[in-house]
Amino acid sequence: MTETPPKKRIGVLSLHNSKETKAILNAIEALGHEPVWIREETLSLAVDGGRGRVEPDVDAVVNRLLLTKSDTGLADLGVVELFEDHEIPVLNPSAAVLRTTYEPAALRILADAGVSVPDTYQDFDGRSDGAGSGDRRYVRKPVLGTNGAGVSIAEEADDRPPASRRTLIQGFVDTGDRASDVRIYVVGGEVVGAMRRHAPDGDWRTNVAVGGAVENVTHDLDDGVRETAVRAVDALDLDVAGVDVIGTERDPYVLEVNATAGFKGFFEATGASPAPYIARLAIERAGGTVDDAGFADHETRLADEWPACAPDLGPDEDFRTVGYTERVDVAAGGGIATAVAKSDTGAKRTTVDLSLAAEVGAGPLEGTTSVRSGSSKSSSSRPLVTLDVRVGDRWHEVTADVIDREHMNYPVLLGRDILDDYFVNVSTRAVGDETNEE
Incomplete structure (x- = not known):
């Protein structure tokens, strides 16, 4: 008689009620394991008898903390450290998330790993010397990932604004008459899907908020671009990320890597949900096996209903x-x-x-x-x-x-x-x- 493999307790560390959090928790259950929602109501730490203890007790953790939306980001990352200190596998690790969120560090790591990124400059006194000369366009952006907020464009001939410790200057990558980039979702070295974002006429920004349009390019994605996205995630020691790539298929540049990329809009564009991929990776890191039927069921739908494992507040x-x-x-x-x-x-x-x-x-x-x-x-x-x-x-x-x-x-x-x-x-x-x- 074949023995049933034991269920693994997979925690999702999320202090918010996002669709992505709920979809991952539901996918864990569909894959035959026990989801645990780690949030303020369920999290505790104790040091007694000379030993540290963190609750809830889980076999692996999916880190879905949104640092750019938190006013206690470092304290939130400290929670991730609690599990890492107990040698519990975490997707994504705290150190990798911190490096990725601080864009100058992420760009340097990517460049050192041979991943093409736009020319970028930052001087803490605001000089930005050596940023090149001539009639060029530059993008000025915050050093912390902000989903496009606070980004502006300037011509060098128009007295290009300086960088500082809070901002950086990046060379503008021209993609032709209508600007576009590609968001690629990578989980465990595997490309889940890709969508191209097109800027509206007369604008260089591809954000949907300014009228940009999206299309599914998963099956048309060039092998070189696909490889670039996977290498970027690997260079930053991430397990899960959304990678924004711009440029031609022969010369792609990585603009940004988002360690906690949302996927509601991504799912609407591609029809592919990263949730079961994230759940499967966490289960496997914990030493468990997955239910293939449950995976197929969640791969093509965003199961964001309120999960049964949600804590009872009383x-x-x-x-x-x-x-x-x-x-x-x-x-x-x-x-x-x-x-x-x-x-x-x-x-x-x-x-x-x-x-x-x-x-x-x-x-x-x-x-x-x-x-x-x-x-x-x-x-x-x-x-x-x-x-x-x-x-x-x-x-x-x-x-x-x-x-x-x-x-x-x-x-x-x-x-x-x-x-x-x-x-x-x-x-x-x-x-x-x-x-x-x-």
């Missing part, structure tokens, strides 16, 4: 109280900002001010929605972006609509996509908020 924690106004944190690819938000139980979804959305680098565009304001019989179209909103100590991932609220008192309206988890006490306001009604 009846007292299911609902909390929120005031008429609350101080909240809003986070996206470009960082995190604090604002006072108004609770609006009449609104289906949360709304953020255009300037605030730009400040935190919200994007790419998830589509548009038609909204009717007040007693008006007409409606307006608003863009939609996915971002994270923290109310108290609880994060919520929402697809919010964006509008210019500069003339209004509050830059954020909390809709039912968040308020359904709370009781609203209209008699209380955020500390220090003495603003009159809008």
Whole structure:
């Protein structure tokens, strides 16, 4: 009688409720193993009797921490170290994530490994001497990966802005009349898929948020470009990453490697979900085997329903109280900002001010929605972006609509996509908020 292999406990370290996190947890279960959601409610550390202990007890960890969306990034990475210190396999390791997130270090490592990257310059005093001469275009970008936020372009002849310890200058890679690049998703040295992103007419940016279009190029991907993406991930000691490649098939350049690349938009473009690939790699690193049937089922769908392994917060924690106004944190690819938000139980979804959305680098565009304001019989179209909103100590991932609220008192309206988890006490306001009604 054949003995059934033991199940492995695979933890997914994620302090947010993203679709990617839920899809990976569901894929682990579909592959015949036990998923464990490692988050603030389930994580603990103790040192007693001269020995350290970290809970929950798992056989491998998938690291899905979003450092660029956290104001406690180093502390978050320290959590990864807790598992690594106990010799538990981690995808991706903390040191590799730190190097990758700091773009100057990542570019240097890639160049040393023979991976082509655009010419890049940085001087901590802002000189950027030796950046070349002549009529050239340059891209100025932050040193921390920000999903395109804070990126600008300049001609050297137009007094090209300097780099600094917070920014760098990168040579502009011309791809012809319509700029484009390719996002390639790599897991365990295997290319899951690829999508090409095209800039809108008259623009050099390929972000979907500015009107860019995407197409599936998985089966048309040149072998050289495929090899470049895999080599980039390997050079940075990553297990899972999204690689942005620009240039011609004969001369590809790696623009950026994202250690915690999302894949909701990637799945919509390619029809391939990285979730089962990530789950399978973690299971194999833990010494387990996978259920091929479960893999095939999840490979072509994004199973982002709420996982059965989600922690039970208990009846007292299911609902909390929120005031008429609350101080909240809003986070996206470009960082995190604090604002006072108004609770609006009449609104289906949360709304953020255009300037605030730009400040935190919200994007790419998830589509548009038609909204009717007040007693008006007409409606307006608003863009939609996915971002994270923290109310108290609880994060919520929402697809919010964006509008210019500069003339209004509050830059954020909390809709039912968040308020359904709370009781609203209209008699209380955020500390220090003495603003009159809008």
